Amino acid sequence: MCTAGKVIKCKAAIAWEPNKPLSIEEVEVAPPKAHEVRVKIISSGVCGSDHSALHEKIPAKFPAILGHEGVGVVESVGEEVTKVKPGDKVIPLFVPECGSCRSCKTPDCNLCEKFDFGSSTQFGLMQDGTSRFTCKGKSIYNYAGTSTFSEYTVVSDICIAKVDANAPPEVCLIGCGFATGYGAAINTAKVTKGSTCAVFGLGGVGFSAIAGCKDAGASRIIGVGSHKDKFPKAIQVGATECVSPKDYDKPIHEVICGMTNGGVDFAIECAGRIETMMTALQCTFCANGITVILGVASPKDTLPLNPGLLLTGRSLKGSVFGGYKCDDITQLVQDYMNKKINLDHLISKKLKLNEINEAFELIQQGTGVRSIVIF
Numbered sequence: 001m002c003t004a005g006k007v008i009k010c011k012a013a014i015a016w017e018p019n020k021p022l023s024i025e026e027v028e029v030a031p032p033k034a035h036e037v038r039v040k041i042i043s044s045g046v047c048g049s050d051h052s053a054l055h056e057k058i059p060a061k062f063p064a065i066l067g068h069e070g071v072g073v074v075e076s077v078g079e080e081v082t083k084v085k086p087g088d089k090v091i092p093l094f095v096p097e098c099g100s101c102r103s104c105k106t107p108d109c110n111l112c113e114k115f116d117f118g119s120s121t122q123f124g125l126m127q128d129g130t131s132r133f134t135c136k137g138k139s140i141y142n143y144a145g146t147s148t149f150s151e152y153t154v155v156s157d158i159c160i161a162k163v164d165a166n167a168p169p170e171v172c173l174i175g176c177g178f179a180t181g182y183g184a185a186i187n188t189a190k191v192t193k194g195s196t197c198a199v200f201g202l203g204g205v206g207f208s209a210i211a212g213c214k215d216a217g218a219s220r221i222i223g224v225g226s227h228k229d230k231f232p233k234a235i236q237v238g239a240t241e242c243v244s245p246k247d248y249d250k251p252i253h254e255v256i257c258g259m260t261n262g263g264v265d266f267a268i269e270c271a272g273r274i275e276t277m278m279t280a281l282q283c284t285f286c287a288n289g290i291t292v293i294l295g296v297a298s299p300k301d302t303l304p305l306n307p308g309l310l311l312t313g314r315s316l317k318g319s320v321f322g323g324y325k326c327d328d329i330t331q332l333v334q335d336y337m338n339k340k341i342n343l344d345h346l347i348s349k350k351l352k353l354n355e356i357n358e359a360f361e362l363i364q365q366g367t368g369v370r371s372i373v374i375f
């Protein structure tokens with residue numbers, strides 16, 4: 001039965017309010033308007049940012065359908081959509097690419113001006129300021145413009161990448177965690193051959209950063225995390241050794257500086273904690289160490305930064321979505337299809353939509369790497 005132009009009723013996980021479990025509800029998903037695409041979701045990873053949004057550490061509007069790491073198939077398109085057509089396999093993008101703003105026109109920059117940090121009145125809504133989701137007569141906000149915890153979602157045509165038709169459900173990870181961590185090593189830090197790296201926070205983003213450091217040719221990659229049961233897997237992905245701050249009486253940056261003749265060349269922070277960001281900076285070599293922050297802290301948080309740490313030659317930077325633009329995502333999926341990159345080690349659990357709260361509990365405990373929901 002053709003559903004184009006009609007409202008679709010389907011299941012979605014709704015966050016009615018912060019700090020409460022998601023509830024599986026029947027929602028109505030309106031047809032896409034001009035420059036919008038309705039997508040049938042195949043799978044979605046559950047990212048640390050979804051957990052932070054639910055727990056109000058980063059901006060979200062409620063009630064919302066969270067989720068921003070999915071892959072799906074185009075069900076229908078609104079007027080003036082030329083980029084994709086019904087039946088195309090796609091990855092919704094939480095970082096848009098309008099193609100005409102300063103960032104989009106700058107080769108080394110992916111932060112399109114349409115990216116919404118959560119401060120605009122339109123945040124959680126489509127570009128025209130309205131929602132495509134309703135449930136029990138209430139309008140529901142989207143999250144990150146993607147809302148992949150729904151059997152169907154509507155995204156803007158500047159927030160979509162067409163990918164290989166045969167790509168399996170696992171490629172959903174390229175929609176956030178993998179691209180973020182891997183790209184941070186390759187594009188942002190520009191990790192060099194033979195270098196020494198430290199990666200803080202052994203979740204989906206951290207594991208992907210380790211994979212990026214390995215593929216960039218780093219000779220030593222130290223995984224830093226507090227859950228030792230994840231260490232063997234981190235080593236499988238590319239870490240050469242792992243350390244837990246819990247095993248030492250002195251600060252872990254001192255331990256790492258001691259292990260590396262004065263500090264690592266590159267540190268990548270993937271935990272989203274102010275303390276870890278400072279530790280990452282402090283464990284880099286004073287003369288030229290580069291620290292990349294990926295973890296998302298609350299907008300209210302500030303870094304207690306002594307300028308002397310930078311004065312001697314260290315650099316501190318960050319990136320969103322690993323610096324990748326839309327076409328790079330199509331290519332990353334191709335790289336997975338050609339076995340140049342591996343996503344399988346990152347997946348610690350596969351769940352059904354009605355089990356999604358388990359994925360949030362695993363993030364809370366810090367014990368899993370990445371859970372993915374298979375629709």
Ligand code: NAP
Binds near residue numbers: 205230273296319368
């Ligand atoms: P995750 O699955 O929650 O993993 C983060 C890991 O960091 C945890 O597994 C835990 O591992 C460690 N950790 C987290 N909170 C901690 C705490 N309170 N105390 C000690 N250790 C803690 O998250 P993720 O999806 O990998 O994402 C990592 C960070 O990147 C998050 O802040 C997320 O919001 C952010 N993010 C940023 C972007 C971007 O574009 N920049 C994109 C995606 C995600 P160990 O205990 O083993 O270290």
Ligand code: ZN
Binds near residue numbers: 047050068069176177
């Ligand atoms: Zn994410």
Ligand code: ZN
Binds near residue numbers: 111112
């Ligand atoms: Zn743009």
